[in-house]
Amino acid sequence: MAEFGRRKFSATALPGFSTVAAITFIVLYAPIVTLVIYSFNASDSVALWGGFSAKWYGIAWQNTHVQEATIRSIIIAVSASAIATTVATMAALGTTRRGKYSGQTLIYIMINQPLMVPEIVTAVALLIFFASIKVATGYTGLIYLIVAHSAFCVPFAYLPIRARLEGMDLTLETAAADLYSTPFRTFRRVTLPLLAPGIAAGAMLAFVISLDDVVITEFVKSAGQDTLPTYMLGQLRRAVTPEVNAIATALLCLTVLLLTLFFLLTRKRG
């Protein structure tokens, strides 16, 4: 094996590999690093360094628009990820706990539609669809945003849950049935606990996706329903201050934290 191993193709051995890798990482991270550094800028300009200060974090924290947008973002993200995860769990169970069936690929594509249809198309469709409901009912609450976010979060929750289910040993459920467990109790005592890491991972991914959505939110929201990302977009149209950098950095920290948790959960146990 060892002798063959040495001859195996290795991308790291290609000429210029390190250079390409270095450039890739610079392109990926340099803007983010700049963003984070400039969030500590004492001057009012986004482009000119005026010394170190954390004042923009304070300003952002006390800005009532930011406060409201943050709360709104979190309400939407929590509700949407909860709904999407529940739906995704049921969809994953429905599509894996059975033999091959006709239309398998079609159903798979239908569930993952939001990954394939351009977001702007969904946004416009939802705008028109919800507009007619808003006119008919007169209701303009957050429900529209929650429903829209739930819908496009489903595939993100579905994929890790499905992966987890496919890797699960089916004889465990057979064993539970053999030990006098009813199908419902088998689900609660065996399937669900073993699926939990997948569900948690799916929920976190859905939460992050909902939290940073701009396009669909921008189209669906009613007046005064800015979320954090759409508020930031709005700010960019006016005078840009490092306050936006501060908000973006805070959002980045939250996302990195959640995604780290996501990777830890999906990696654990094969």
Added chain:
Amino acid sequence: MIEISKVSKVFGSGDAAVAALKDVDATIQENEFFTLLGPSGCGKTTLLRLIAGFDHPTGGTIRLAGDDITYLPPNKRPVNTVFQNYALFPHMTVAGNIAFGLEMLGQSKTQIAETVDKMLDLVQMQALRNRYTTEISGGQQQRVALARALAPQPKVLLLDEPLSALDLKLRKEMQIELKRLQSETGITFVFVTHDQEEALTMSDRIAVMRDGHILQVGSPRDIYNHPVDRFVADFIGETNFLTARVAGKKVKLTSGDVIAAGDVSRHGEGAEVTVAVRPEQVRIGEAGAKGGIAATVNQTVYFGTDTHIHLKLGDGSDLVARLQSPPSGESGLSQGAAVSVQFTDGAVQVLES
């Protein structure tokens, strides 16, 4: 205890249909260690799954203690299974696994604690009771799987090749352990294996299966000494097969020698039959001995406790003799040596040709 009558199982449909079991009949007694033995694909595991209720037969009925359980779901059968891969719940401890069936039966907490304790003692796993099942060795997992299946005191314990994942030494230990558990608990064991030695050492009775049929049911001695056909004789232990024709109450081998064989009355005079004789029933004497069959030594193979002598008879047919190795290890039979061969009285079986 278990009556299996006319049970058949077909997987798939149309052109892709595969019959895994074909009108199988069997009766398994109470307190019996019953083994389903056969090569892979013979239908033994399918039959076990039908008894457990994981699958339902295409036809026929299965009765347990007189009740028809053919279509009863697994959670309603007083039958527990030890799975080939053990199927222990990875999110529960050793004790949690053993308690699971008892909880599902709705037993009280004190009752469960008592039984779990007893089971942990029975399989000597008391020290590891709070470990997760992913943290213990294969042999220990095997014990937990046994304890978990025995805890609800089922009427029947089903074992699906439970020893196949263990190394040889551990497997031998577990064979003795299983036999002990069976006699201590008095529960009927139905054991599935493809290992003939395992079947011979543990079973009260063995059913030899092939291609969805049960070919023969009997005690290990029955099956070994009186196999019904060539397949059974070949599958259980090593056997010499020789072609012969019925000559009066004896048979005439193709080499021309006439020897006494088992019951030939089923066959007409001159009918071609196959006779089987176990290698350990072949005795080698000096060339020209009275009543012996002339043979030449082709090869000797040393196995430690015994030595296999590969012989050629006059017509070129092969015969293997198994002799206990002498202290020196030398059989004294060199290649090409002329010898004579005799069979122990009653050792030659007549099979259908």
